[in-house]
Structures are given as C-alpha cells and as structure tokens.
Amino acid sequence: MSVRRTSGFTPWLIVVLTALYFVVPLVATAQFSLAEPGGGVSLQAYAAVLRDASFWHSLRFSVLVALAAVLIGLALVVPAAYWAHLRVPRMRPWVELFSILPFVVPPIVLVFGIVRLYGGGVGPMASPLVMLLASYGVIALPYLFRSVDNGLRSMDVPRLTEAALSLGAGWGMVLWRVILPNLRGALLGGSFLVLALIMGEYAIASMLGFNSFGVYMLLTGENAAQQAAALAMIAFGMVWLLIGLLQLLGRGDISANAGAR
Amino acid sequence: MxxxxxxxxxxxxxxxxxxxxxxxxxxxxxxxxxxxxxxxxxxxxxxxxxxxxxxxxxxxxxxTLRYLAQLLQPQYLMAYESSIELSAVTAVLGGIVGVLLSWAVVAGRIPRLFRSTLLTFSGVASNFAGVPLAFAFTSTLGPVGMVTLLLARFGLNLYRDGFTLFGFAGLVLTYLYFQIPLMVLLITPALEHATRWSEAAANLGASTAAYWWHVGLPILRLPLLGAMLLLFGSGFGAYATAYALTSGMINLVPILIGQEMIGNVVYSPALGDALAVGMIVVMAGVFLGLRLVQRGTRA
Structure with missing residues (x-):
C-alpha cells in the first residue's frame, strides 16, 4: 500500500519551525564560542580547552569508565539472555524485567540508594569507584539487554549451540566463538548508546566526587562562559560522532530512555 | 574400558x-x-x-511514617509539584511537537533525505542533554545569549519583561530539546504504520478527517500515550540539565536529593530516603502505566 502524502504548506511550516528551534541554539553556541571580545572570530576558547590538562584527564577517565560499564553490562546480560533463549524461556520475562527496572530508579536516586547502602561501610563495596561502576552498570542494563535480546532473536540460538557443542566446543568457546561474533552488530548499537550516555554523565559522578568529563565541563563553564560554549560544541560533536557511527553500522536502535539527563 | x-x-x-x-x-x-x-x-x-x-x-x-510525612511540608510538596508539572508539560508539549514533526516528514511531501536526517538528528539531540545542553541554551537565551541580544535590538527585552532562562519556563524550553527528538524516535514507527491505512481509507471514500477520527487516532492512541509516559519519565529523572542551568537554585526533587549528599556524606538520611522513595513511587506509577499500555498494544 502506498502512503497518501499530504500536500500543502502545513508540513513544511512544521519542519521549518522545529528546525529553527533545533538549529538556533547550535548556531548561537558556535557563535558564542568563536566570538572575540573586540569583535571578530577566534578559536581561542577551543585552544584554551584543548590545552587544559584536566580536559584530557577527565575525558580519558570518562571514556575508560564508560567502556568498563559496557563490559560489565555485557558480561552480566549476555550469559543470562543467552541461557534464557536457549534453555529457560520462562526466565526471559524476568531477565527483561530486571533489565528495564532501572527506568523506575532515576540516576540521582540510584546513586543516593547505593551510597546509603554501601557508602558508610568498609571494604570494596564502599569504594567510590566500585559504586560508580556499579551505578553505570545498572544504567547500561536496559540498552544492552534490548540490543542483546534483539540480536539473539535474529539468530537460531539452539541450532548454533548444538552445532558448536557437537563439534566439541565447551560452553566458554560457544559463547566466545559462536554467539558473540553473531551478536557483534547488535552489541555495537547498544554499546555506543551507553558510551554516549555515560561519557557526559554528571549526576552520579559528581555525587561520588569524581572529576568526570561532565563534572569538568560544569566546573569550567562556571568560570569561563566562552569555554563552556566551546565544550558544548565539542560534546555535541562527540555525540554526533558516536550516533553517526552507530547509524553507519545500521543496526542501532537509537531511542533512549530516562538515562543520564 | x-x-x-x-x-x-x-x-x-x-x-x-x-x-x-x-x-x-x-x-x-x-x-x-x-x-x-x-x-x-x-x-x-x-x-x-x-x-x-x-x-x-x-x-x-x-x-514510622514520620519521615514520609515530611514530604507534606510546603517546600517538599512544591518540589514534587514543580517536578511533576515540568515533566508533564514537557512530555505533552514535546509529544505534540514531536508527533507533528514526525507526521510532517512521514506524510508530507518532504524529500526522503529529510526523513533520515531527522531520525539521525533526533538520535543525537535526544542524547545531547545535561551540562552541554544547559551551556548551549545559556549561549542562546541567557542574559547575553544570541537570541536575547537579537530580540533586544528589535526592542523586545526578554529579561526586563520577566523571562528568565533559569526558571520554570527556561527549563521547559531546554528540556524540549531532548523531549521532542525522543518523541520523534518513539512515535515514527507507529505513525508510519498508521499512515499506511490512509490509502485504504481513501479508497473506501473516507475524508482525511474521517480517516484520522476512525482509523488514525485509534491506532495511535496507545503508542502516543506510551511515548508520552516515557517522556514524562525522562523529564522527571533529569538532574544534570536542571542543575547546570540553574546552578542548583531550583526547587525540583532531584535537585533536593542531590543537596542531601556530597561525596559519601549524607546530611539528613531519613529525609533523603523519603524524597527518593517519593520519586520511585512516581516512576513506578509511570512504569505500571507503560506496562498496561504495552499490554493494550499487543492485544
């Protein structure tokens, strides 16, 4: 069935007006970041940001933590989702439920709850880094579960598994050499979204006292308005890059949820 | 052997x-x-x-219910009111604008290239939130923002006329920057599904209005409701955008919870717990609503 297209003026009006709403802040930010006090254009704000050692430190920290969160999330979700698909379909709704439950607990509440439960104690759980990674792992679950689940649905899990087992593979080998390579596309989609989300995350990192990229942006922006604008453009470029790569891979599901706003 | x-x-x-x-x-x-x-x-x-x-x-x-009863004090009650109002207003506005935009691109005579651009951009913009978003809007509509200065040149002084980016209206404008694209991403598949029926309806002699009333809206009712609930949740949990924009000077529940804790130290645990439980209760309500909507969609 073909789509009946609405001719006329209204669709264009809507598109132009919303495009204005979305483009104007970007233009304004770019202009603000490039403006020179006496008039004219300069890249000074960008140079100041890129020369700042804390910029690189915080960025590196956030990238590493985001990657760690993705790995933790995958190590938890892949085995559970795989086994549910293969042997215990009854468990699938439970795994799904636990994976989307983070929606009910906003990031600020999550970190508050984790600090309240473990923060006062001793041992590894009371370490801020453990609490940070744990929070980010929880935040990553919905995205990773959705992409892993979609990936598993699109392949014949039992047949692949039986084939591999009958050729003498152990379970570790099945997961590592058979299931994961087939999941690659689906995994990349979810992982990129999580990376984009956690790299600029502010609430959890600041509560736990880390100098993450988000925290660095806020501290810098409070003192230097032009650098704030430059950082906003850089952050926008990074998200654009990650989502662009995701789209290029063509398998991403780019809808988001409560996440780390 | x-x-x-x-x-x-x-x-x-x-x-x-x-x-x-x-x-x-x-x-x-x-x-x-x-x-x-x-x-x-x-x-x-x-x-x-x-x-x-x-x-x-x-x-x-x-x-004891003493701590939860603290939430009934005016300051905390108002924080919940503004948080819920902010999320509801941005969910409804973002929902309406998002649907219109999605509809314009799906059903309007707009080049195909535009459609994929819109979806990619929506993916980016819905993830462009928090601190950098607050900076972008400060550069735009802050006291010395580009648009503020531009309007002043035409004799419209926003800040003298009572507008401020750092209050409720400013937050609504800023939140819409991730709410509208989120709506576009969530609703476009359902809209594409719904417009496919418009040809069939037209062949049977239905007018555009009749199509929307009898076919389009019934198909879209639950997806729309579900998407708006998700938008509500995304606005309700948002912390960084509001904090960065107002320097924490706004009475919203996430901001209040943030104030209770610096580093590993929690100032008044029982109050913080109560505030957080209130948020979980609201989100649980949204979640149950979503589940009902999803069940309705499947049936």
Missing part, C-alpha cells in the same frame, strides 16, 4: 555431556548463567531501592 565407553558414547551422541548435565543438574547449571546478572541487579538496584524504603519508614523505635 570406562574411557572407551565414554569415547563411543561421545561419537554416537555428540553432545551427551551437556545433555546429561542438563538432565541431572538443570537448576545448578541455569543458576550459573543467571546468577551474576541477578546478583548484580539485586545488589545495586533492588537492595539500594529497598534500603531507601526501609530507611524512610524505620524510626528509632520501630516503623
């Missing part, structure tokens, strides 16, 4: 090892696969949430 038997067995019944283990130890074996995931969720999601509930209902001498 024993070894030989096993080898024969392995040839005849290729994956008997796994099958045997499965038969005799199904529970133990499944546990290994699910345990890390469930233990992690329990330790870092369920228990912390349960801890908050416990902390907000346990007094020195047994259970």
């Amino acid at each position: 024993q070894q030989g038997m096993e080898r024969v067995d392995a040839v005849l019944v290729p994956y008997s090892g796994a099958a045997l283990r499965h038969r005799f130890l199904p529970l133990a074996e499944s546990a290994i696969w699910f345990a890390p995931f469930l233990a992690f969720s329990l330790a870092f999601l369920v228990l912390p949430a349960a801890g908050l509930v416990a902390g907000s209902t346990e007094g020195l001498h047994g259970p």
